[in-house]
Amino acid sequence: MAEQLLEVKDLQVNFKVYEGLLRVLKGVFLNVGAKEKVGIIGESGCGKTTTMKAIMRILAANAIVAGGTIAYRGSDVLQLGMQDLMRLRRTSMSMIFQDPTAALNPVFKVGEQLEDIVRYSEFTSDAPTKQEVRAKAVELLKSAALPEPERILDSYPFQLSGGMRQRVCIAMSLASAKDLLIADEPGTSLDVTIEDQIMRELKQIVEERGLSVILISHSIGAVKGFVTKLYVMYAGTMVEEAPTGELFSNPVHPYTQNLLKAVPKLTGGGVPEGIAGRIPSYITIADGCRFASRCRSAKERCRTDGPPAFDIGNGHRVACFHYGDI
Amino acid sequence: MMSGEEILTVKGLKKHFKTTRGIVKAVDDVSFCVMKNETFGLVGESGSGKSTVGHVIMGIYGPTAGSITFMGKDISMGVGKRPKELKKQLQIVFQDPASSLNPRRTIGQILELPFRVHHLAPDGNYAEKVFEMMDLIELPREFVVRYAGEQGGGEKQAVAIGRALATGPRFIVLDEPTSALDVSIQAKIINMLMRFQKDFDLSYLFITHNLSLMRNVAQRVGIMYLGKIVELAGTPEFFSNPLHPYTKMLLSAVPVITPEEEALKPEKITSTGEIAGALNVPPGCSFHPRCPFVMDICRDIVPIMIEYKNGHHVACHLYPSAGKNM
Secondary structure (H helix, E strand, O other): OOOEEEEEEEEEEEEEEOOEEEEEEEEEEEEEEOOOEEEEEOOOOOOHHHHHHHHHOOOOOOEEEEEEEEEEOOEEHHHOOHHHHHHHHHHOEEEEOOOHHHHOOOOOOHHHHHHHHHHHHOOOOOOOOHHHHHHHHHHHHHHOOOOOHHHHHOOOHHHOOHHHHHHHHHHHHHHHOOOEEEEEOOOOOOOHHHHHHHHHHHHHHHHHHOOEEEEEEOOHHHHHOOOOEEEEEEOOEEEEEEEHHHHHHOOOOHHHHHHHHHOOOOOOOOOOOOOOOOOOOOOOOOOOOOOHHHOOOOOHHHHHOOOOOEEOOOOOEEOOOOOOOO | OOOOOEEEEEEEEEEEEEEOOEEEEEEEEEEEEEEOOOEEEEEOOOOOOHHHHHHHHHOOOOOOEEEEEEOOEEOOOOHHHOOHHHHHHEEEEOOOHHHHOOOOOEHHHHHHHHHHHOOOOOOOOHHHHHHHHHHHOOOOHHHHHOEHHHOOHHHHHHHHHHHHHOOOOOEEEEEOOOOOOOHHHHHHHHHHHHHHHHHHOOEEEEEEOOHHHHHHHOOEEEEEEOOEEEEEEEHHHHHHOOOOHHHHHHHHHOOOOOHHHHHHOOOOOOOOOOOOOOOOOOOOOOOHHHOOOOOHHHHHOOOOOEEEEOOEEEOOOOOOOOOOOO
16 A cells, blocks of 8 residues: 555535535545545536645635545644645645636746746755756756747746646646645646647656646546546535546446446447436535435435445445445 | 538638738638538637637628528628528527626526517517427526526526527527536537437537537538648548548547547547647648648648548548649
């Protein structure tokens, strides 16, 4: 068993809004080993990004962490003081966001933004010279497969294409991600051929550097070739955890099964069936299984009790009372 | 499938935009036709001009050159000059229902407008018409007083489809109708569209970047790259025997989830480079800077479209006789 880097247990996050309390995350669990590549799939609004933001402690001001622990190398991120937290973000973990255009500041040159991060991440003690910082920035851009790094440092984000912007964001995250890299839909806003390139490059980078990765996506195909373990999220809960191959060959949770069926196949065979209904409102959400309202196999018990995650062997866990019968 | 009458014919269509930095040739000499009751898929990456083709057909702007024939009549003019009767026949569903529906109008108001504009309820009973439409798009009748902006993506897109259907069109341009939706919702919307096509004898121009989806909905597919169609074929032929290197690159990059799909992919062409800016389209074949099979001729001469075999057209110098008569 690989050394454990991150262990999220029973995480609960609520949001205070005008209409009331949004009970978004409930009983979320997640384990990431050292150098392990983990994927989370789920549809929009299922809490993937919220979970990641909780790990980075960058949740919005109206968020309330109502319970759970986030153990990162043995210490609980939720209990860290500001100084320790800053050190963690500066030297250990970092995040790539979905939309590189929004992640970069449009009024500063790429160099200014990247060098700022480099200055505080790569050089912990003495004040580095401008040349040292610049050299490091060039090195990072090169490792993110960007040609002509000098020119890119002197460009504004709008002068770069979408793919190049995302590569810049990858370079930025590499400055501080020495252990854990969180990639939140890194290819979603890009064209399919560019996404393909970015994902291949990213995989190479994390393998070379020996980083642990959490890759988030709503595109099931995009994560498949990347990660060794997959989590499926639905409406703020983890419904299934399994090694990648196992999840595709033997999906157990009814939501996972339906989700895999709903993807149109390149081999044809007609338009697949969707899942009736929609994600429940987080304000009025019931205590039972959150998928019960859309589940064809739902029984009385599903509507009242939230199912725990049952271990069914081979590292496969599923949060469904009826996992054997479906 | 290939026989039958043409409902829409586009010949030599060009749409150029003048900008302060030069002329953008968004659509440059595109020809294709759509048969009655057919779904014709137009696939391409962002910036390929696929949406512009749809917009010119709708008359959102008039073409720079070329002709559009719809049910035997020339409609190569902007929407202002089109007869009202024609507008009834041609409708469009846009990509993002959040921006194509007015958030300050209720679903009832949105669905009522096309009936009013075209005087489609002689007895003045618009409410009944709206309810019938809501039954058709499977929205509960009580949604009539709800605001479109408050609904989920699937419901919003259903309203947009209902609005397009209200006038009883013959032809609908579907401009990425599901790319803003989750897969489970996408499947539902696509099935609805396919059912309406059968029930109301509709013909679709389906614009998308999603090849897996195209495989399952279109009878014929055209691939666009920088304003030109580079390959056009019947769907089974297109996916079993792709010819153009760009098509092969696209297919290689599609994320898939089953081994059967992986096996279907053509010889892997690793994606490199990115789509050029529309202001500086490369000379010759515009794909040549990214093409692994580039030859000298590709840098100078624009390949013309040839019929490689029955109904399978390709514009590439790799296939003999292409470009000879330039």
